[in-house]
Amino acid sequence: MFQTFDVTARPEQGPPRLAALRAEIAAEGLEGFLVPRADAHQGEYVAAHDERLSWLTGFTGSAGFCAVLERVAGVFIDGRYRTQVKAQVAEEFTPVPWPDTSLAAWLREQLPKGGRVGFDPWLHSAGQIREATRALEGSGVELVRSANLVDRIWTDQPPPPMKPARPHPLEFAGEAAAEKCARLAEGLRKAGHRAAIITLPDSIMWLLNIRGADIPRNPVAHGFALLRDDARVDLFMAGVKLQGLEGHLESTVSCHEPDGFLDALDQLTGPVSVDFATVPQIVADRLGDRLAEGGDPCALPKARKNAAEIEGSAEAHLRDGAAVVELLAWLDAQSPGSLRESEVVTRLEALRRSDPALQDISFETIAGTGPNGAIMHYRVTEATDSLLEPGHLLVLDSGGQYLDGTTDITRTVAIGEVREEEKVCYTRVLKGMIAMSMLRWPVGLAGRDIECVARLPLWTAGQDFNHGVGHGVGAYLSVHEGPPRLARTGQAPLEPGMILSNEPGYYREGAFGIRIENLLVVREAPDLPGGDSDRAMLEWRTLTYAPLDRRLILTHMLDETERAWLNAYHGDVAKKIGPRVGSTTRLWLDAATAPI
Template sequence: MYQSFEVTARPDQGPPRLARLRAEMQAEGLSGFLVPRADAHQGEYVAAHDERLAWLTGFTGSAGFCAALTDVAGVFIDGRYRTQVKAQVADVYTPVPWPDVTLTAWLKEKLPQGGRVGFDPWLHAAGQIRSAEAELQGSGVELIRCDNLVDRIWQDQPPPPMEPVKAHPLEFAGESAADKAARLAGELRKAGQKAAVITLPDSIMWLLNIRGADIPRNPVAHGFAILHDDGRVDLFMAAAKLSGLGDHLGPMVAQHEPDGFLDAVAALSGPVRVDLNTVPQIVADRLGDRLAEGGDPCALPKARKNAAEIAGAAEAHLRDGAAMVELLAWLDAQTPGSLTETQVVTRLEECRRRDNALQDISFETIAGTGPNGAIMHYRVTEETDSRLEDGHLLVLDSGGQYLDGTTDITRTIAIGTVGQEERSCFTRVLKGMIAMSMLRWPVGLAGRDIECVARLPLWAAGQDFNHGVGHGVGAYLSVHEGPQRLARVSHVPLEPGMILSNEPGYYREGAFGIRIENLVVVEEAPTLPGGDGERAMLCWRTLTYAPIDRRLIVAEMLTAEERRWLNAYHAEVAARIGPRVGGDARKWLDAATAPI
């Protein structure tokens, strides 16, 4: 279990906190200060100690940053959070649509005479700073490395997490840590590189076959690592976290306290490989001309799941599917208006916790009914907890962290009698999800090349959604895992073994939201009769098994091929999940998976 702290700011706390930050800026001779949602390890998720953006502004989304100047403070958010940010930040903050408006363009507009904008070099990736400095050339706006000014004024800042680390069994990892390190070291030698600096927590966990609990819902531990070209690993992690590992790390891993990390980086012989998208600027500063640009050496090997990891994920999804069926059957038996979002979240977690392999949920469950469903990353609170009323759509996005795999599933559920417009929109989203599920594509294509397939039915109706079609998923690791994505910005070719989500949606602000999500794994596609046998193709295998709400489907909008896919999928759900549930849940499942 991790230790939890309340770090979010109320809107009325924003003005005085911003005022104190501005006083520190003035004392340092700065025109501004950047506050990212990031920590020194540059992962997507942060511990309570590092929730500086939420503490300062009140915004709790998983991506974004604040640029606080002396007379304006912009909170930069992407399309997922443009509704949420309005409800969370005080009037002293100005929401900025990002990346439509870039930080550098905004700074040049707000500081036309130039200025000194401070940033903590631990909290910004070297590639971000390099690009920003190039774009600000000649503008008079300078980026200045400095101490973290938020830490100076956050008097009750939680301490850094210090949770124990556990060994991840080889039966689930599928490859020993020593073999992984030797394999990656060989790649360094081929590239003529002496070492690689690794800062992403999930990369270190994967490489060393360990798991931690420093981040809520993510089995990772904070630390840094240096992989040498002979397979040795220097691990910089508090000894208190590692005390229960025994001899698991073996002789190839030398353990050090984190405060020795920068000195060790400075002492390395070059070239030293770093991922500019994730390594903190302060590490790049210490390396200087010894820095060799390259991706995180663990990223692609971690993304290409081996046979043990895929088998574990498949089994975890079956148990998770049984928990979902138990929940959906229970929910369907309730009277509209009798439940709140919180009650659904609680019941679903109870269903999952009947599985002894469950370590935690994989993220805070999203249960948004009616207008709340239109907030893509909605989190129910005491203030927003709403009743599931007749005619509502409930967006239920959840997952589990199991020893053998990580799950992530979204179902949109009809509460009572739902209107025709909602059903039509739902069916378009379903058509997009089915289209992606059935897709075959040539080897070498990336997520950006195929993600539009899931949007086409919505585009035909003049509709769309402001998030990616899918994200990578780890093997009992982060529920959001790169570098693979189904998104317009993803240039990473899809490869066998990669697990991704397939989750198109549609959101009508103030009215309803829709999302349907299955996890899928990339496989080599069999050659079809009459096909080009010399052209290698890939396809998906579905991992998620749970019914899709038939009450929301306008059957006449589906093609014959789409109906066949849906009926075959539901038949598989019944066959795979049916033996795992009983009583009323089994009866409900039989009805929910009947052909249409």
């Protein structure tokens, strides 16, 4: 489905590429240059053409950037990647814990006399540049707009993706594109905005009920859009991507080539709404004093799934759950030490592809055994492909992109008999996952207000994990979707229809990893018996159904309520998934979901 390119620097390739970049930096009269993992659309995922960070450093994580100076090159990575980065970058690159250490603080330390640090204004959001510029005031360090210096030295850079877009059927979208545009245009008028700039690919896909294939594993097409206050849309997307969509796009949608986007901004009268977190700095520069900070108008409506999207996602999860259960039953029948991680990945992806509704997997399957499981976003390679040895834990994190929904599920599985310590840690993670699943909370709270519920069993033991408890998930869109998230950074209030993951974990570097993940959808909670409730409450509906490894559960650590939840969940798994699997797997499933 996708043309693949090997754009990742091997450790020995990083130093000469770094030297070439430093030569360009010096030639430009700069003291440094910023290399983000980003493209002009500011989504989380990038095409091979835009994998500049990976090409330069070897680091393949989904977030981060490199600040290249004359004598130091800092690779800024968050807590998910602090183990991974050590194995991927040459010693000439210095990992920097981020956001613990901000770019501005690091530049102040590394450039005490000040200096000019270049950046490509297409690849950094206006919010990022504003924040860093303010933090650098008085330091003598200046961020300056520059041509992209990596592109100058990347001689075999892959071309930009040009995959065709396609309609997304109304039966799955649940609302016509014209209705969405009219609804959002009304919001612009109420805010006094004449237009809104939309750069995020998944927002454009959602708004116009189309899907694309420019990014592997994500059904999006690259482009830019202007939504006007009269519900007209100007879509700036390569014509080759739009061939055949003439009958699908509404008459109020005008299509243009992308190279006309900046000139079109000059014709707008203000105020023009932008999302500072996602709009490229070059767009903010072009708009000047016509710019208004209003957010992406699609973000929250897209996150609040309608009934068609919710029920489509629920059905997709049942079919996906059957594939996962077939895999778990097959895995349990293999002798410990007889399989490699890659064989598990291949088998699971083949099982998913037996469903004709599957369009792709939703991300690269994670199958990390033993120490590899402690690498949160591990990807098996020829060099790391490990045996599933007796006593190992296998972290299996995977998902599918179906026409009716996007899935993401993690199960941690015992390979043979494991130690008591691993079981203790697994049970703590399970307790956190159950606590979040059972939670009821008042309307108006955000993810940051409740995410600690899933951490509490680990905290009581002096343990924690360096990633969020959960992320938003799209409806046949990006598997990571904002703005809702179960994390300390999750500021968007949770609302009915939002789909999020619930995935606490625990990781011991060099030893093992544990993660359990279900997807949940927010819904209104009914009043409790007795009628004493004095405020509206919300709760979760579970979408994911696959058994949790009973061999890893220390039942004496579960209280009566937790045990009841687990037995009820396993009963639902057997009832919902059992009829969808083969007879041999059904026997295995009945045993795997037996009450404890």
